[in-house]
Amino acid sequence: MTPHLQAILAIITQTGQEPKSFAQNFVQEMELGLAGCGSSLAMYPTFVTLPSGKEQGRYMAVDFGGTQVRVALFELFGQGKFKLLRQSRFQLNSPDKDYRLSHVTGDELFLRLAQEVKTLIRDETAEALGLTFSFPFRQSCLSEAYLTNWTKEIATSNTEGRDIAAMFRHSLNKIGLSIPLTAVINDTVATHLAGSYTDSSTIAGIILGTGHNGSYLEPYHPLTGSSMLVNLECGNFNLLRATPWDEQLDRDSEKPGQQKLEKMVSGCYLEELAVIVLKEWAKANESGLCEALGRRLPCAVMAQLITLPSKEVKKAADLLDDHCGWQGDEETVQGLVQVIQTLLNRSATLAAGTILGILQKQQPIVGQKVRIAVDGSLYRCMPGYAAYLQAILAQEIQQQGVALRTIDDASALGAAIAAAQNIRVV
Numbered sequence: 001m002t003p004h005l006q007a008i009l010a011i012i013t014q015t016g017q018e019p020k021s022f023a024q025n026f027v028q029e030m031e032l033g034l035a036g037c038g039s040s041l042a043m044y045p046t047f048v049t050l051p052s053g054k055e056q057g058r059y060m061a062v063d064f065g066g067t068q069v070r071v072a073l074f075e076l077f078g079q080g081k082f083k084l085l086r087q088s089r090f091q092l093n094s095p096d097k098d099y100r101l102s103h104v105t106g107d108e109l110f111l112r113l114a115q116e117v118k119t120l121i122r123d124e125t126a127e128a129l130g131l132t133f134s135f136p137f138r139q140s141c142l143s144e145a146y147l148t149n150w151t152k153e154i155a156t157s158n159t160e161g162r163d164i165a166a167m168f169r170h171s172l173n174k175i176g177l178s179i180p181l182t183a184v185i186n187d188t189v190a191t192h193l194a195g196s197y198t199d200s201s202t203i204a205g206i207i208l209g210t211g212h213n214g215s216y217l218e219p220y221h222p223l224t225g226s227s228m229l230v231n232l233e234c235g236n237f238n239l240l241r242a243t244p245w246d247e248q249l250d251r252d253s254e255k256p257g258q259q260k261l262e263k264m265v266s267g268c269y270l271e272e273l274a275v276i277v278l279k280e281w282a283k284a285n286e287s288g289l290c291e292a293l294g295r296r297l298p299c300a301v302m303a304q305l306i307t308l309p310s311k312e313v314k315k316a317a318d319l320l321d322d323h324c325g326w327q328g329d330e331e332t333v334q335g336l337v338q339v340i341q342t343l344l345n346r347s348a349t350l351a352a353g354t355i356l357g358i359l360q361k362q363q364p365i366v367g368q369k370v371r372i373a374v375d376g377s378l379y380r381c382m383p384g385y386a387a388y389l390q391a392i393l394a395q396e397i398q399q400q401g402v403a404l405r406t407i408d409d410a411s412a413l414g415a416a417i418a419a420a421q422n423i424r425v426v
């Protein structure tokens, strides 16, 4: 490895803060956010608590998390039992219309969602509908949700600042659907609820995918005096050390200054960050790779590259040729793989800090069985990522009984559970 590349990798690694000191700052920000004092953690009250286990009946769920939207029909039997009856998916960036862009309005977007609900439900009935909406929003009850700002580079117009629950209801009514929308929750909260429904030792929900966020249970929430899940919106945590390349990514993003932690951790931004770092290296390595890659290196390509054994440089080069038509030397390929791996390790180290902070805030009894529900493509699909994160946590926690757990269908199942919890309220 050249000294220049070595220096770049060292700078990245140094900004992957040691999880214990990260967690300390994180807990302080949690306290400040909860008290309503200035904090980079919004700590949104969610007006939903852990499931009682008695949630039963047929519920629709819409999972709106990014480019792919999923609509599902569940039967809940209570006590952690459920059946996914049927589901459909559609892409927001369909060839005829890209619903993520600012020339499309929120009203058009929710009408599209309502149409998908209508197609899936056919002529059956469901007790209620729940929406998992993976963006920051304010609530004063479970059935409303004022979008504060889009994240993850979605820019649909005339939506920020509005009650997206009311917009969705309006669209459902417009096409003759009378199903009540009783709950809007964040994806961390959905993951947390789905985790708790199936295992009561679940104390947090974590998302590591296109975005990054977490939720936990506040046993005596200052607003209500009773237990409530809190959506941290921790992608916006900003007590961080950043590299010049993180700063550049931030400056060039849709929302400079926002989502600083997310920009260092999540898949959506790692795709861009990898290219920015490569450009720095390209100052000394004129391989033409950056030009060929364009703005992003997709996570799916990164996953394939880091899985290949180091001897298989030729296969990695073929992969890049297939992806972007670049045909280059082995040294560049090896360097690229090292850049990707270093960024992924830093991401996992920072994510471990988030989890450690959430654990510290709740101080579980030593030896108690503790489960943290995790979802998201980075955690589930990036080779080695989950194992690396778990190894860091094991080093830091040294406490038996704490484990991360993934739950299938969590985002959609959580929406169905929340809808069931609120059925008599709306």
Ligand code: BGC
Binding pocket: 065, 133, 134, 135, 136, 151, 152, 186, 187, 188, 207, 209, 210, 211, 212, 213, 214, 233, 235, 262
């Ligand atoms: C959003 C969060 C969401 C996270 C994971 C972030 O960009 O602000 O609300 O939970 O992504 O999807």
